[in-house]
Amino acid sequence: MRILVIEDDIDLCNLLEFQINTQGWFADFCHxxxxxxxxIERDVYDVVLLDRMLPHKDGLTILKEMRKEKNTTPVLLVTAMNTLTNRVEGLDAxxxxxxxxxxxIEELFARIRAIARRNTEIHTDNTLIFSDLTIDRDLxxxxxxxxxxxxxxxxxxxxxxxxxxxxxxxxRDTILNRVWGVDSFVSDGNLDNFIFFLRKRIKSVHSHVTIKTVRSVGYHLVE
Incomplete structure (x- = not known):
């Protein structure tokens, strides 16, 4: 599991880094x-741990901007702001x-597992549909x-x-890390080859879907 921890308490981050590693998960930290x-824009995470009180931009604003951009990554707000109004604001955002x-720490990990599991359950069906394409994952x-x-x-x-x-x-780095794995040694050329062949597969079934190259950035699936 890949986690982003957004927290300005450095001591807490150091503790979380050690504890997260014991679970075999990977975490990035920013303050x-x-x-x-x-x-958030650069990478794809399974879960985001988000503090509300942060320098330069508060957590609630970050959350609202994520959802406005249709980023559905599960977010767990971890904060000392504990009134009912605070909780309602966070959930409504x-x-x-x-x-x-x-x-x-045991409760934190239980909540991480729970929201990650809920996000995964959306995709447990072995048939995935996008535009005019259907992917049968079993076959x-x-x-x-x-x-x-x-x-x-x-x-x-x-x-x-x-x-x-x-x-x-x-x-490109996000695709390589998430599809091949962080520890794999895969070249950019290898990714280009797979994109090339995948485009041919999509074209062969006469789909309207294309994989668009975004110059100097990466790729984007479009109808």
Whole structure:
């Protein structure tokens, strides 16, 4: 699991980094509201832990901007602002859960697992649909109307990732890290090859969907 922790308390971040590592999860940390938006735009996370009181831009504003940009990443607000009004504001702004400081680490992890699981359940169906495309994940088929073709495992993973992030322009590093893995040694040229072949698969079933290259940034799936 990949987590973004947006928290200006450095001591708390150091504690969370150690504890998160014990779970086998990976985390990025930032301590500034403006910096947080750069992380959110640059990468894709399974869960965001978000403090409300941050320098330069507060957590509630960050959350509202995420939802305005159709970023559906699960967000757990972790804050000392504990009134009923605070909690209602956070949930109404688009938070998936609200945890009051101080907290027990076991409860934090339980809440992370819960909201990550809810997000995953949206995609547990083995059939994924985008525009005129249907992906049968069991049979590894790409279907458009009466046309179909077989995808390789990597092509399937790449297309599913693009579809799940269809509202975002994905950087090359983000795609490589999330589809191949952070520790894999994959070149940019290898990604280009897979994009090339995936475009051919999509074209072969006469779909209106295309993978658009965004110069110097990455890729974007469009109708």
């Amino acid at each position: 500034d509201g403006l910096e947080a938006l750069l992380y 688009g938070a998936d859960d609200y945890l009051i400081k101080p907290f027990e 590894m088929k790409l279907i458009c109307g009466k046309e179909e073709c077989i995808l390789s495992k990597r092509e399937l993973d790449l297309l599913v990732f693009l579809i799940r992030n269809k509202d975002r322009i994905l950087s």
